[in-house]
Amino acid sequence: MGRMRRAVDHPAATRQQLLAAGAVVFAARGYREATVRDICREADSNVAAVNYHFGGKDGLYAEVLAEGQRQMHVLPPAKVVSADPGERLEFFVRGFLERVLAGAPESNHAQLMFREMIEPTRALDRVVAEFIRPAADELGGIVRELLGPGFSERERQLAGLSIVSQILNYKHCRPVIERLFPDLPLDAAQVGPLTRHITDFSLAALRGMRAVRAGSRRSKARKN
Amino acid sequence: MGRMRRAVDHPAATRQQLLAAGAVVFAARGYREATVRDICREADSNVAAVNYHFGGKDGLYAEVLAEGQRQMHVLPPAKVVSADPGERLEFFVRGFLERVLAGAPESNHAQLMFREMIEPTRALDRVVAEFIRPAADELGGIVRELLGPGFSERERQLAGLSIVSQILNYKHCRPVIERLFPDLPLDAAQVGPLTRHITDFSLAALRGMRAVRAGSRRSKARKN
Amino acid sequence: MGRMRRAVDHPAATRQQLLAAGAVVFAARGYREATVRDICREADSNVAAVNYHFGGKDGLYAEVLAEGQRQMHVLPPAKVVSADPGERLEFFVRGFLERVLAGAPESNHAQLMFREMIEPTRALDRVVAEFIRPAADELGGIVRELLGPGFSERERQLAGLSIVSQILNYKHCRPVIERLFPDLPLDAAQVGPLTRHITDFSLAALRGMRAVRAGSRRSKARKN
Amino acid sequence: MGRMRRAVDHPAATRQQLLAAGAVVFAARGYREATVRDICREADSNVAAVNYHFGGKDGLYAEVLAEGQRQMHVLPPAKVVSADPGERLEFFVRGFLERVLAGAPESNHAQLMFREMIEPTRALDRVVAEFIRPAADELGGIVRELLGPGFSERERQLAGLSIVSQILNYKHCRPVIERLFPDLPLDAAQVGPLTRHITDFSLAALRGMRAVRAGSRRSKARKN
DNA sequence: AATGAATGAGCCTTCATTCAT
DNA sequence: GATGAATGAAGGCTCATTCAT
Numbered sequence A, B, C, D: 001m002g003r004m005r006r007a008v009d010h011p012a013a014t015r016q017q018l019l020a021a022g023a024v025v026f027a028a029r030g031y032r033e034a035t036v037r038d039i040c041r042e043a044d045s046n047v048a049a050v051n052y053h054f055g056g057k058d059g060l061y062a063e064v065l066a067e068g069q070r071q072m073h074v075l076p077p078a079k080v081v082s083a084d085p086g087e088r089l090e091f092f093v094r095g096f097l098e099r100v101l102a103g104a105p106e107s108n109h110a111q112l113m114f115r116e117m118i119e120p121t122r123a124l125d126r127v128v129a130e131f132i133r134p135a136a137d138e139l140g141g142i143v144r145e146l147l148g149p150g151f152s153e154r155e156r157q158l159a160g161l162s163i164v165s166q167i168l169n170y171k172h173c174r175p176v177i178e179r180l181f182p183d184l185p186l187d188a189a190q191v192g193p194l195t196r197h198i199t200d201f202s203l204a205a206l207r208g209m210r211a212v213r214a215g216s217r218r219s220k221a222r223k224n
Numbered sequence E: 001a002a003t004g005a006a007t008g009a010g011c012c013t014t015c016a017t018t019c020a021t
Numbered sequence F: 001g002a003t004g005a006a007t008g009a010a011g012g013c014t015c016a017t018t019c020a021t
Helices: A013-033 A036-042 A049-054 A057-074 A085-101 A105-118 A124-147 A153-172 A174-180 A188-223 B013-033 B036-042 B049-054 B057-074 B085-101 B105-118 B124-147 B153-172 B174-180 B188-223 C013-033 C036-042 C049-054 C057-074 C085-101 C105-118 C124-147 C153-172 C174-180 C188-223 D013-033 D036-042 D049-054 D057-074 D085-101 D105-118 D124-147 D153-172 D174-180 D188-223
Strands: none
Touching: A013 A036, A013 A049, A013 A057, A013 A105, A013 B013, A036 A049, A036 A057, A049 A057, A057 A105, A057 A124, A085 A105, A085 A124, A085 A153, A085 A188, A105 A124, A105 A153, A105 B174, A124 A153, A124 A188, A124 B174, A153 A174, A153 A188, A153 B153, A153 B188, A174 B105, A174 B124, A188 B153, A188 B188, B013 B036, B013 B049, B013 B057, B013 B105, B036 B049, B049 B057, B057 B105, B057 B124, B085 B105, B085 B124, B085 B153, B085 B188, B105 B124, B105 B153, B124 B153, B124 B188, B153 B174, B153 B188, C013 C036, C013 C049, C013 C057, C013 C105, C013 D013, C036 C049, C049 C057, C057 C105, C057 C124, C085 C105, C085 C124, C085 C153, C085 C188, C105 C124, C105 C153, C105 D174, C124 C153, C124 C188, C124 D174, C153 C174, C153 C188, C153 D153, C153 D188, C174 D105, C174 D124, C188 D153, C188 D188, D013 D036, D013 D049, D013 D057, D013 D105, D036 D049, D036 D057, D049 D057, D057 D105, D057 D124, D085 D105, D085 D124, D085 D153, D085 D188, D105 D124, D105 D153, D124 D153, D124 D188, D153 D174, D153 D188
16 A cells, blocks of 8 residues: 555654664765765655754764764773783774774774764764774873883874774775785784784884883993 | 966966866865866866866876876885885885875875875776885885795785884874874974884884794794 | 643643744744744644644634734724814824834734735735725725815825825835934834824825815816 | 757857846745746756856846846936926826836836835845935935925935835735725826826925924014 | 856755654 | 654755857
8 A cells, every 4th residue: 555665664763764874875975975865765765854853964974973982882992801911902903903894784883983084074073082082092001001111102192003003004095905915805804813913013013112212221321 | 358367378288287276176175075166266277178178077087196196206215225124114104204294285196196095086096006006015125124034925015014004094094193182293394203103113013023933933943 | 741841731722822923923024934843833832733723834824814803803993083083193193103113022913914915915805805994994084084075086095095105114114214214213112203294294285185176176166 | 950949049148038037036026935946947048057157046136136226227217307396206206106117027126126125135235225325315305495494304304205105105015005996007007197196295295394384483483 | 279158967955744643 | 632753846056067159
C-alpha cells in the first residue's frame, strides 16, 4: 500500500539514520563536497529532513562530530595498562593505528576527525579540546617517563609529535604509500607489524636522546 | 583606448598568467574549493579563458601541476653533498622542511603536491612517479647506509616512512599543532630547530635499530 | 512532568492562542510574510495546530479578520455624539487617528484592516462591507450636513475621500513621513495636534466649497 | 537553427529585458513576492541571468528603482509653469494624479515607488532623497505662497501632507475605493475631475486657514 | 586569440502542508 | 484533541561550461 518506506519506523528513527548517513558521507567526501541531498538519499529520507532535525548542514555536521566524540570515549584509549612506559607506548600506538587502518564502517567518526586535522572547520577547536589534547597529554606523560629528567617541555613536545606523526602518516599519506609500496597493504593485518616498527623506532630514538643528554651532562660535570 | 589591461600583453601572456594564478588559488584552497572565476580574476582575465586555453578546470590543474614538477626539478633536492650519511640526512630533512614551512609564494607548487598526497586527484600518479619516488629513493639510499646490512627492504621502507612522516606532519597537521602548542610558531624560523630535532630523533632511532640487530646477530652467533 | 506548558490548558485554549498570535504576526508582517511556524511559536503550540484548527493559513487569516471585525463592532466608532456636524467631524477624525497612530497591542486588528486596504486578499470584500462602508456612510452624513444642499452624491463622495485620506496617509506613508520630517513623531501624542489640523483643514475646505457653490448660484440667480 | 531565441540579440539585450521584466514583476507583486524565476521567464532568459547581470535579486531591484528615478527625471515634474501659485498647485496635482491613475506599462516604476512608501525596503532612503523630497520641497514652496506669512514650518508641512494624501489615496486605497464606489472608475479619464476636486478642496482649505489666521491677528491687533 | 554573455545543473534552505500516532 | 515527524515544491544563488562574436 502506498509507496515503499524504510523498515524501521519508530519515532526519531530518521534522526539516527541521518546521523549515520552524515558520518558516512562526510567521512567519504568532507564537509564541503558532501551534499545534503546525498546524505538524505543515503538515509532514505527527505531533503528537508536535515534542516528539520539539525537546523541545516552545519548543525548535522556538528552533531555527527559530537556523536563521534561520544563513541570515541566509550572505548578507553590507553589509560594505565602497565607500569612499564614502553608497554604503554606500544599500547598507545596500537590503539591509534587500529583506528587509522580500520576499514570498518564504525571508523567513520575517526575518519572525520582525521579530516578535521587537515581541512579544519569551525568544529576543530572542539575536536582538539575534547579529543586530541587528552590523547596528546597521555602521550606526553609516556614520553616524559621514557626521556627522564633534563629535557625541556618543548623537547618533549617535539618528541611526541615525532611519534604521533609516524602513525598519522598512514592515514594522511595513504594514497601515496599505496602507490609507492604496492606490496604494503594498509589494512588491519598491518596493525601488528606497524605497531612493532613504530614502537621500536620511537623507543630507540628516545633512548638515544636520553643517552646523548646524559653523556653531555657527564662531560659537562667532568669539565667542571 | 578601451579598458586598462595588464602590463604584459604579448600573445600567450594570458596563458602564463592563468598558470600562475592557478598555482596560487589551487594551493590556497584545493582543487574543488578553487573556482574558475577566482582564478581568472586573479589572472586579470576572462571567465572563459581557462576553458579556452586549457579545455577546462581539469586541464588547468593538470598543467599547473606539471609546471610545478618542472620547476621542482630545476633545483635538485639533496644529491650528493657529503660522504657522511648523517649529514646527508640532515640536508634532506632541512630541504624538505623548508618547503613545508615556507610561506614564500614560489612554494605554491610544493603546497599543491602536499595537497595531492591528502586529497589525491587523477594527477597523483604522475606526482608520485616524477616527484615523490625520486625523493623516496634518495632517502632510501641514506637509510640503507645508516642502517647497514641485515635489514630487509620492507624494514628500510618503514624506517624511511618514519623519517619523512615527521616532516610532513608539520604540513598536514598544522592546524592542530597550532592549537595544541600555540607557542610553537610554524614558520621559516623553525626550520633550524625542527631539522635538528628530526635528524637527531631519526639518527638515534636508526642507530638503535642497528644496535639491536647487531646484538641479536651476535647472540645468534654465540649460540651457534 | 514533561515540558513546560502555557498556563491555560483547557480545551480550545490553543485555538484562542492561535487567533491572538495570528493577529500579532499578520499585523506585523502581512499575510505572505507571516509564517505558520512563527505564529505557532508565538502561540506556544505545534506547527500542525494551524492546519488542525483552521484548515490552513488561509483559514486562520480569515478567522483572525472576522474576530477583528467582531471586536471593532464592540466599540461604536463615533455615532451621534453632538448636534454640531463640526464637532462630529472632529470626533470622527480623532477616533480614526487614534487607531492609526496607536501602538497598543489591541490595535492589531485595526492594523490588519489597514493592510487589507493596501494589499487586499479575498477577505477585503467582507472588510469593506462590514467595517469600512458603515464608517464611510457615517462620514458621508457629516459631509452632507456640512456642505448643505446643491452638491451631487459624487461631490460628497470625493469630499469624504479627501478627508479620510488625510488620516490614512499617516498610516500608509508612515515610513516616508518619518524620513521626510524626522521631527514629527508619529505616536499617540500627535493625535491631538493632527486631529486639529485635519479638522480645521477639512472644515475650511468644505466651507469654501459651500461658499463657492452659493456664490455661483447667486450669480446665476442674478443673471436670471 | 537550434532552439528559439528572442528576436533582439544585440549585446546586453538581456540586461534591458531583465530591467523591464523586473519593473513589471516587482511592481505587480512587490519585492518579496516577486521571484527571480518569474522575472527571468518574463525576460525570456535564464535563471542565472539576474545573478550574472545584477549580482542577485537585491541588485536587480536597486537597479530597476534607479532606472525608474532616471525615467522620472526625464519628464520635468512641475517646475515654474506659472506665476500663479493656484495654477502651479493644479499642475502639481494633475501631474501626480496622472502617475497614480495611469494604467500604462511605463508606469511600473511609479508603482514601484508607491510600493516603497508602503512596504519599504533598504532602497526607500534613496527614493526619499532623490524623488520624494524634491517633490515635497516643490509642494512646500507652493503652499508657502498660498498661505502667506504667519505660519510655522510645521503648519506648512501638515498642509502639504493634507494635499498630497488626497492624491496618494487613489493609489493606496484603490481596492477599497473601487468596492465602495463602483461607479467611480479609477482610470486616466478621471484625472481631470479628480484634479479639479483636489485642487479646489485644497485651495479652499488653504484660503480658509489664511483667513482664520489673518482674523485672529486683526483681533489681536484691535485688542492692543 | 580572446571575450562578454548566457546556460542549466546543482546547492542549501524555507515553507505550508500532511502523516501517523 | 493534539502533536512531533516528515514531505515536496519552490526560492535564491553558485558554478563550470558553452555560445556568438
